[in-house]
Amino acid sequence: MATANVASHSAHDHDHDHEHHENFITKYIFTLDHKMIGKQFLVTGIFWALIGGFLSILFRLQLGFPDMDMTFLKPLLGGWIDDGGKLDPNFYLALVTMHGTIMVFFVLTAGLSGTFSNFLIPLQIGARDMASGFMNMLSYWFFFISGVIMFISLFLENGPAGGGWVVYPPLSALEQAIPGSGMGMTLWLIAMTFFIASSLLGGINYVSTVINLRTKGMTFSRLPLTIWAFFLTAVIGILSFPVLFAAALLLVFDRSFGTSFYLSDIYISGEGALPNTGGSPVLYQHLFWFLGHPEVYIVLLPALGITSEVIATNSRKPIFGYKAMIISMLGITILSFVVWAHHMFVSGMNPFLGSIFMFLTLIIAIPSAVKVFNYLTTLWRGNLIFTPGMLFSIGLVSFFISGGLTGIFLGNSAIDIQLHDTYFVVAHFHLVMGSASFFGLMAGVYHWFPKMFGRMMDARLGYIHFWLTFVGVYLVFFPMHYIGIAGFPRRYYSFTTYDFSSMYTDLNMFVSVAAIITFAAQFIFLFNFFYSMYRGRKASANPWRSTTLEWTTPINPGHGNWPGEIPSVYRWPYDYSKPGASEDFIPQTVPLSATPESNLPHEQEMVKLEKEIIAEEDVVLVANESKES
Amino acid sequence: MYGFLIAVGILFLLSIIWMVYRIQTLVSVVKGSDKKIASSSNKVNAMLFVVFLLAGGALMFWYSIKEFDNYTLPLASEHGAVTDNLFWITMAVTGVVFIITHILLFWFPYKYQYNEKRKATFYPDNNKLEVIWTIVPAVVLALLVIGGWKAWSDITAPAPENSHVVEILGYQFAWEVRYPGMDNVLGNYDYRLINEVNNQSGVDFTDKNSFDDFSSPVIYVPKGEPVLFKIRARDVLHSVFAPHMRLKMDAVPGMPTRFWFTPTKTTEEMRAELGNDEFEYELACTEICGRGHFSMKKIIKVVTPEEFNKWKSEQKPYIVNNPALVENLSVELKELADITISEYK
Numbered sequence: 001m002a003t004a005n006v007a008s009h010s011a012h013d014h015d016h017d018h019e020h021h022e023n024f025i026t027k028y029i030f031t032l033d034h035k036m037i038g039k040q041f042l043v044t045g046i047f048w049a050l051i052g053g054f055l056s057i058l059f060r061l062q063l064g065f066p067d068m069d070m071t072f073l074k075p076l077l078g079g080w081i082d083d084g085g086k087l088d089p090n091f092y093l094a095l096v097t098m099h100g101t102i103m104v105f106f107v108l109t110a111g112l113s114g115t116f117s118n119f120l121i122p123l124q125i126g127a128r129d130m131a132s133g134f135m136n137m138l139s140y141w142f143f144f145i146s147g148v149i150m151f152i153s154l155f156l157e158n159g160p161a162g163g164g165w166v167v168y169p170p171l172s173a174l175e176q177a178i179p180g181s182g183m184g185m186t187l188w189l190i191a192m193t194f195f196i197a198s199s200l201l202g203g204i205n206y207v208s209t210v211i212n213l214r215t216k217g218m219t220f221s222r223l224p225l226t227i228w229a230f231f232l233t234a235v236i237g238i239l240s241f242p243v244l245f246a247a248a249l250l251l252v253f254d255r256s257f258g259t260s261f262y263l264s265d266i267y268i269s270g271e272g273a274l275p276n277t278g279g280s281p282v283l284y285q286h287l288f289w290f291l292g293h294p295e296v297y298i299v300l301l302p303a304l305g306i307t308s309e310v311i312a313t314n315s316r317k318p319i320f321g322y323k324a325m326i327i328s329m330l331g332i333t334i335l336s337f338v339v340w341a342h343h344m345f346v347s348g349m350n351p352f353l354g355s356i357f358m359f360l361t362l363i364i365a366i367p368s369a370v371k372v373f374n375y376l377t378t379l380w381r382g383n384l385i386f387t388p389g390m391l392f393s394i395g396l397v398s399f400f401i402s403g404g405l406t407g408i409f410l411g412n413s414a415i416d417i418q419l420h421d422t423y424f425v426v427a428h429f430h431l432v433m434g435s436a437s438f439f440g441l442m443a444g445v446y447h448w449f450p451k452m453f454g455r456m457m458d459a460r461l462g463y464i465h466f467w468l469t470f471v472g473v474y475l476v477f478f479p480m481h482y483i484g485i486a487g488f489p490r491r492y493y494s495f496t497t498y499d500f501s502s503m504y505t506d507l508n509m510f511v512s513v514a515a516i517i518t519f520a521a522q523f524i525f526l527f528n529f530f531y532s533m534y535r536g537r538k539a540s541a542n543p544w545r546s547t548t549l550e551w552t553t554p555i556n557p558g559h560g561n562w563p564g565e566i567p568s569v570y571r572w573p574y575d576y577s578k579p580g581a582s583e584d585f586i587p588q589t590v591p592l593s594a595t596p597e598s599n600l601p602h603e604q605e606m607v608k609l610e611k612e613i614i615a616e617e618d619v620v621l622v623a624n625e626s627k628e629s
Numbered sequence: 630m631y632g633f634l635i636a637v638g639i640l641f642l643l644s645i646i647w648m649v650y651r652i653q654t655l656v657s658v659v660k661g662s663d664k665k666i667a668s669s670s671n672k673v674n675a676m677l678f679v680v681f682l683l684a685g686g687a688l689m690f691w692y693s694i695k696e697f698d699n700y701t702l703p704l705a706s707e708h709g710a711v712t713d714n715l716f717w718i719t720m721a722v723t724g725v726v727f728i729i730t731h732i733l734l735f736w737f738p739y740k741y742q743y744n745e746k747r748k749a750t751f752y753p754d755n756n757k758l759e760v761i762w763t764i765v766p767a768v769v770l771a772l773l774v775i776g777g778w779k780a781w782s783d784i785t786a787p788a789p790e791n792s793h794v795v796e797i798l799g800y801q802f803a804w805e806v807r808y809p810g811m812d813n814v815l816g817n818y819d820y821r822l823i824n825e826v827n828n829q830s831g832v833d834f835t836d837k838n839s840f841d842d843f844s845s846p847v848i849y850v851p852k853g854e855p856v857l858f859k860i861r862a863r864d865v866l867h868s869v870f871a872p873h874m875r876l877k878m879d880a881v882p883g884m885p886t887r888f889w890f891t892p893t894k895t896t897e898e899m900r901a902e903l904g905n906d907e908f909e910y911e912l913a914c915t916e917i918c919g920r921g922h923f924s925m926k927k928i929i930k931v932v933t934p935e936e937f938n939k940w941k942s943e944q945k946p947y948i949v950n951n952p953a954l955v956e957n958l959s960v961e962l963k964e965l966a967d968i969t970i971s972e973y974k
Binding site: 089090093163164168170171174177178263264265266267268269270273277278279280281282315316317318319320321322323324346347348351354355358359362363365366369370372373374376377379380381382383384385386391394397398401402405406408409412413414415417418420421422458459460461463467470471474478482483485486487489490491492493494495497498499500501503504545574576577578579584 | 650653654666667668670671673674675677678681685689692693696699700701702709711712713715716719720722723726727730731733734735737738741742743744747748749750751752753754755758759762763766767770771773774776777778780781782784785800801820821823825831863864865866868870872873875876877878879881882883884886907908909911913914915916917918919920921922923924926
């Protein structure tokens with residue numbers, strides 16, 4: 001009934017001038033359009049996801065089939081496969097390191113937040129573009145440069161950085177300790193510096209856009225949960241990424257200029273004692289995890305925001321506890337800054353600090369639990385449509401529960417003594433942050449693909465992709481809990497050195513096979529994505545019958561998003577299946593005065609206020625028209 | 630040749646998948662099912678969630694029970710009993726939550742799958758529910774935390790006075806173990822004194838406490854008596870992990886750390902219990918430290934206190950094995966050192 005009220009203005013040509021002067025370079029490469037920048041982030045993110053996933057397959061081959069002859073990989077890996085067909089242990093560590101770095105930063109930070117914050121913020125709050133299109137463009141291109149540098153580091157003679165994605169010094173500071181700490185680590189640090197600059201430029205833009213450019217009527221209490229999530233994510237990023245920069249900078253000093261921030265009392269075998277004294281490796285860990293832990297929420301919150309939106313839309317039901325969801329996210333945002341040292345219970349820091357951080361850590365479980373219960377209640381008595389986006393969202397909730405619960409073990413410092421740095425931790429964070437965020441990303445792509453490219457992705461391929469991935473992820477990561485409880489340490493090239501870890505070769509093989517199948521299943525998505533971009537079914541204006549603003553734009557919105565005036569907003573974004581309404585959704589642009597049959601008592605009172613706004617708007621419209629004529 | 634055949638096979642498979650895909654797309658267009666809000670796939674997906682719940686749940690229970698003895702490591706320390714207990718309490722609590730939430734999560738999709746005739750219930754909020762499921766997890770978590778906090782405080786409390794001290798120094802890629810000798814006091818050390826030929830730990834032999842310090846290829850500890858590991862590293866981070874002792878502590882260059890524990894079963898007792906004559910307590914590294922990270926194995930031998938004392942009295946200090954270490958000492962210290970050496974001869 002009401003999706004069309006925007007189009008009424010389109011008779012007047014309000015198109016922006018610059019749209020007519022676009023060439024290939026300004027449209028696709030150095031574009032200022034937030035939608036194109038979002039797509040750039042997405043495609044780059046997909047590229048990195050493939051690289052990161054492929055690296056994990058390589059080290060899973062080593063872990064699952066330790067006796068395998070890998071000579072067939074020689075054309076690709078060259079000297080990293082020795083003459084006996086064995087993977088080099090240093091390169092194994094480099095693979096693990098690069099997999100982590102790529103997935104955490106390039107895929108789940110840039111690929112997820114970069115894509116959807118850019119694409120959705122202006123569309124869902126009713127803005128023409130980001131607050132600064134130029135900064136937005138810089139944000140992408142800094143990310144791109146960062147990626148190029150990291151990519152080059154993969155091909156260095158001594159290999160890329162190999163000290164784990166956390167790059168703890170002294171290992172990462174001493175070239176003598178591991179070859180990856182030479183040029184590879186230098187490039188890692190340079191790449192991360194560009195990446196930090198990129199995220200800050202993006203984050204500042206997201207925050208200022210959300211605060212300043214909301215359309216008329218779009219109060220904070222009417223923002224879709226996606227926007228709340230992107231907003232809070234950006235705040236976390238702005239506050240925590242600079243600390244990583246500080247940590248990295250001090251590491252650069254230690255590596256190149258002979259300082260001793262992190263180095264002390266070091267003797268290198270075959271070389272002798274180093275002069276550095278007084279530094280503390282634990283200082284680096286504090287600085288790193290001051291970003292590192294919020295980073296978990298930087299990748300997770302956008303996924304949760306996307307899920308909230310997709311689940312509400314496809315349950316045909318308002319998200320349960322909209323305010324509680326916002327309060328939980330605010331709680332998570334604040335608490336995410338005061339839990340970092342739970343990564344360091346056995347690092348040698350004062351055990352009293354451990355007690356404090358154990359309490360704070362378990363507090364953060366509460367808002368997370370609230371979110372889960374709210375998702376469940378949203379599904380309850382809904383009218384569920386299983387679009388691929390919806391399937392991935394339900395999958396996300398499942399991973400969030402599974403991985404979140406194991407966090408209660410690890411957040412308890414007494415239990416963490418045994419589990420720290422074992423496969424239990426690997427299982428935990430791959431489920432709760434890796435897979436959950438990845439599923440958020442997928443849910444977002446399937447759900448907003450029609451808005452991005454004006455075409456639909458094939459649903460059936462989406463179902464197959466979902467089920468293979470969902471089952472596959474569980475088959476990969478669930479067995480790791482057993483391996484972890486059995487005490488298998490992570491980042492081990494081989495488990496046969498020890499008696500306690502000489503079992504479970506069968507389970508490790510199973511995990512590796514599951515990982516390969518799951519990785520292969522992603523090519524179904526790739527095909528679907530690129531094929532549908534050109535040959536997919538044409539999308540309708542509002543294919544999911546959703547209430548939010550982005551679906552009021554033309555099917556292929558130009559730069560500026562709405563051809564006419566930006567629509568005003570009169571209600572919250574979750575009016576699904578409202579009693580009395582004829583359809584099972586009422587878009588945000590429909591005034592309350594137009595729906596007296598479905599208004600709730602307190603909304604009826606707002607109708608009067610609303611009429612004043614509409615009158616005001618008419619004045620503007622008339623003024624605009626007279627200007628043109 | 631095989632490569633070529635595989636390539637042809639894959640190509641063939643892909644083209645079949647492609648054709649099936651095209652056909653089903655065309656069929657759905659002809660049928661007009663792509664215009665419907667929810668196609669027949671909706672029902673299939675809803676069912677699959679239930680199938681996943683049942684199959685996944687069955688697999689989990691079957692494997693968890695079947696493999697129980699394999700993934701639960703034998704326990705051999707006092708504090709380990711406490712942390713294991715906490716682990717299983719947490720497992721019970723989270724297990725219940727895990728199962729209930731997953732039953733709901735996968736059953737709701739089946740139960741509330743799309744039906745044209747039905748309308749979803751407009752149920753935007755309920756503050757009472759929100760308060761309940763904020764407070765209940767808060768209380769449960771508080772109880773778990775308090776248990777953990779008590780255990781953590783006990784474990785990290787200062788070691789008892791009578792603890793047997795063992796110094797463990799991590800380096801790429803092995804551990805150097807030093808015992809304080811009969812005085813139970815370790816001599817000083819300085820990383821600049823490290824000498825890979827005869828002084829791996831950088832022991833400072835101008836400190837006479839070091840005269841009776843000795844090294845051992847195996848970590849001997851007595852059963853039933855507190856043992857204090859003094860942990861150091863000399864190049865990069867390492868981490869001492871004794872899985873059967875439920876013990877883990879990072880080894881940090883420039884910052885000594887410690888962990889004390891009381892072993893509860895001798896190696897022999899554990900061998901008898903497991904029916905494995907070759908069982909050994911092992912010590913591993915759990916902080917990434919380079920190429921050999923996975924192979925820094927050390928054996929821990931738990932013996933009875935009598936055996937321990939006997940073993941200890943048989944060990945020869947560094948300076949006895951290598952008198953060159955004390956050659957350049959001042960006259961007085963050299964005399965003391967020589968006395969120690971003669972005592973051991």
